[in-house]
Amino acid sequence: MATPHRIDDERNNISTWQKINNWLPFPFGDHPWWIDGTTRAPEEKDENPRLWRKEVINIFDHNGFDIQVFIVAASGFLTDSYSLFATNVILPLLAFLYWPTRSDRLPELYINVATLAGSVVGQLLFGWLTDRLGRRKLYGLELVLVIFATLGMSQASNGMYNNMNILSWIIFYRFFLGMGIGAEYPLSAVITAEFASTKYRARMMAAVFLMQPLGQVLAAAIGWGVLTGLMQSRGLQSLADRGFEFDQLSVEQQHQIMSTLDSVWRWVIGVGCIPALLAILWRFSVPESPRYTMDVVDDPKQAIMATKRQFPRTAQLLESVNVSSDEGDTLAPSNPRSFPTSPALGATPDPAQDNESSFWTFFFVEGNIRYLAATSICWFLLDFCFYGLGINSPRPLAALWASQIPNITVTSVLPAATTTMTIPFTHTVTFNGNIYNLTTSILANIPPPTTTITSLVAATDSSFHVPDYQNIWNPTKNMFTELSDNAKFYILTISITSLVGSGVLIWIIDFIPRKSWLVCSFLLLSIWFAILGGVLVATEFSEAHVANVVLYAFCQFLFNLGPNTLTYIIPAEIFPTRFRATCHGISAACGKLGAIVILILTEKTILNANPRALDKLLGAFSVPLAVGAFFAWIWIPELQTPPTGNARALRLPRLPNKSLELLAKGWKFANGTDQTRDPRTRLPKGENQRLGFSNKLLDTWVYLRYKGKRRVLSTAGLPGERTGTTGEPIRVGNDARGSNSQDGIEMYS
Incomplete structure (x- = not known):
């Protein structure tokens, strides 16, 4: 039997050019666009379709961290993140140029709500269509929407004779941009999860989500760079752009200032087309998801042909290593039994056996609606807090950085x-x-x-109002200074810390239990926001305001280290292939609904000149975050198995991921107490994770009541435990052999 180490040795012998050639898209790589990896395989009778399914999964599991799939998914996600958070750069400019007398900030609210509403529609629609029509038919269409909306918005105007309304055009294009952004969530998550190996699945998805904070950094940096470049090249950065000093400038200078500022926001928006165009080119190189072909189309032979075409080198290595390790017994390359079995594969259930469940049966009869409710509620509560200050940040950040009330x-x-x-x-x-x-x-x-x-x-006087574009904490700045300060505050406080948080999670995600870390990070954020709200009351608008900035930056670090990334990953793991994109879309749409709700609620608080609005808002965020921890605790299943080795100094043992096929068995399997092994899958018929409110409440009471009294537990016959030969309590569901494979005990929270 071949081992991963032998395959890695073979892979290391590949030349550098061969490695690059395998990563390149058309027309340079091995997967040109004119070859659809889903071309029909020759008609052959499948003697055992289950063997073909194992062969497909085995190739995936030995492919490692696939750079091509990562680039395909990450490039689109980067584009969407950039386009979404570019509003923090352009909204003050739009207000200054097109509605300079308004002080109610309603145009900004309309633009942001239109974008998020479009995201909700895109997530629901494309998630459903992806499960109905296939991944490949939809993958790339969402970027066409992004390009259309980006180009349209960058050319919007009031018309030569003011016969149009630019605000209406911007809202129109932002809605379609939101649809493209929303569609990217289920598509990128599903493609990454289904093409990734079991070992690297979580790390690849976390790396794809890293593109969100990277897009935030790029939006602020490009906006700052375009503004500085255009204004300084024309010598306009120190000139007034309004008021008496502006009126004293020549007509030519006035026109140059206004036209330059108008060019800045159009450049910032238009740049978003560049990564979108590159991402579309990359996506021609990805075939239909073999897991979709197996589990939904029910054509495993077609799936293995597409998989071999997509990953030819891995398939060849597997075959050659098996042939050489068989001591002269040559195996046919197409024989699935010639492939080594990954650690998670020996007990992999046959997806075809569960493919007959309808949506109603799977979610309401079998109880998996709890999974969907958990992911949706957690994402709603997360985005309720995350987007409260994330999508319209200039004024709250200016308040955090203000050392005094001017x-x-x-x-x-x-x-x-x-x-x-x-x-x-x-x-x-x-x-x-x-x-x-x-x-x-x-x-x-x-x-x-x-x-x-x-x-x-x-500045905090309730009778004092400034136009939408002005910084209420210093309305005397010109637009160049104000936008430069906004970009600096955003990069230092939000973007960099979020980027670091995502990077750290990529590093540690295989060494921490994801379900437990989701619960803990929700609780940590809840506590941290409560502390931040209290500290803000004592130190805002004083020399000690630096403490507020540091605490808030750490909150952004925790967001991406925990729930912001994990709520994106988990819905793509725990649902079966036929419902995976739909459920991810529903979960993500609930998140954007939470963002819409908080934007509407804060329109009359944080957006007004209320000196105590910010500390109250930040302190209040601790409540929904604690509620999110509760729902994650009672309804999210375990995603990993026990450690594969002993902990070493300064390093935790790796926690292997469960296979998608095992997680797809759903609530009944995860919560089942029947430990009889199925002869077909060699798995117990239940994992006895004791999910649900009543089970968690009982376990908590038992833990608090009998803490440290293991003998009492073993004799009490409490649920979830049985007494071994030594009299010590044994958790039901343990593999008697102590195996670290998928057959073993699942982790408990």
Whole structure:
């Protein structure tokens, strides 16, 4: 039997050019666009379709971290992240150029809600279509939507004679952009999960999600770079763009300032087309998902042909290593028995056996609606907190970075009350040769005099309002300074820390139990936001405001180290192939609904000049995050098996991932207490994870009541435990051999 080490040795002998050639897309690599990897295989009778399924999964499991699949998925996700978070750069410019007198911030709310509503539609629609029509038919269409919306928005205008409304055009294009962004979530997650090996699945998906904070960094950096480059090249960075000083500039300078600022936001939006075009080219190189072909189309022979075409080198290595290890017994290359079995494969259930369940049966009869409810609720609560400050961040970040409440000089002209006066006047009249001097009076309204009053008004005064584009904490800045500060605050406070959080998770994701870490990270964020809200009350608008910035930056680090990434990964793992994209789309759509809700709720709080709105909002976020931890604890199943080795100094043991096929067995298998082994799969008929509110509540009570009293537990006959020959309690579901394979005990939270 071949081992992964022998296959790795063979793979190391590949030349550098061969490795590059395997990664390249058309027309340079081994998978040109004109070859559809899903071309029909020659009609042959499948003697045992289950063997072909094992062969497909075996090739996947020995393929390692596939760079090509990663680039295909990551490039699209990077494009969508950039386009979504570019609003933090362009919204102040749009307000300054096109609705400079408005102070209600409703146009920004309309644009953001339209984008998120489009994401909801895209996630639901494309998730469902992906399961109905296949992955490949939809993969790339969402990027066409992104390119269409990006080009359209970058050319939007009011018309030469103001016969159109640019705000309406922007909302229109942002909705379709949101559809493309939303569609990318289920598509990229499903493609990555189904093409990845069991060993590297979680790491590949975490690496794909790394593109979200990277897109945030690029949006802020490109916006800052375009602004600085255009303004400094034309010598405009120090000139006023409004007020008395602006009026003193020449007409040519005024026009140059306004046209340059108008070019900045169009460049920032338009740049998003470049990675989208490259991503479309890459996606022609990916065939239909073999798992979809096996489990939904029910054509395993077609799946193995597509898999061998997509990963020819891995298939050849597997065959050659098996032939050389068989001591002269030559095996036919097409024989599935000639392939080594991955550690997770020996007990892999046959997906075809479970393929007859309808949506209603799988979710409502078999109880898997709890999985969908858990992923949807967790994502809703996460995005409720994450997007509350993430998608419209300039003003909240300016408040965090403010060292004092500025006093703004305000000049008001107050008219006096209008008065009516009697005005006498004398005139001379001649009548019949006689001269008469007459005195007459009339009533007249005196024009009101004006009184000019100059006073200092605090920026937090409820009567003080500034236009949407201005930074309320320092409305005297010009747009160049304001946008530069926004980009600096965003990169330092949000983007870099989020990027580091995602990077750390990629490094440790195989050494921590994902379900337990999701629960713990929700709780950590809940506690941290409560602390941040309290610290903000004591230190905001003072020299100690740096503490607020550090605490908030650490919150962004925790978001991507925990729930923000894991809520993207888990829905692509725990559902069967035929419902995987639909369920991921539903879960992601619930997240965007949470983002819409928080944007509407905060429109009258954080967006107004309320000095206590920010600390109250951040402190309140601790409640939904704690609720998210609760639902993850009771309904999310374990995704990994026990460690494969002993812990070493400064290094945790690796926790192998369960196969997608094992996780797809659902709630009844994960929560089943029947430990009788199925002779077909060699698996127990249940894992006895004790999911659900009642089980978790009982286990918690037992733990608190009998903590440290193992003998009492063993004699009490408590659920989930049985007594061994030594009298010690043994968790039901343990593999008697102590195996580290998929047959073993599952982890408990």
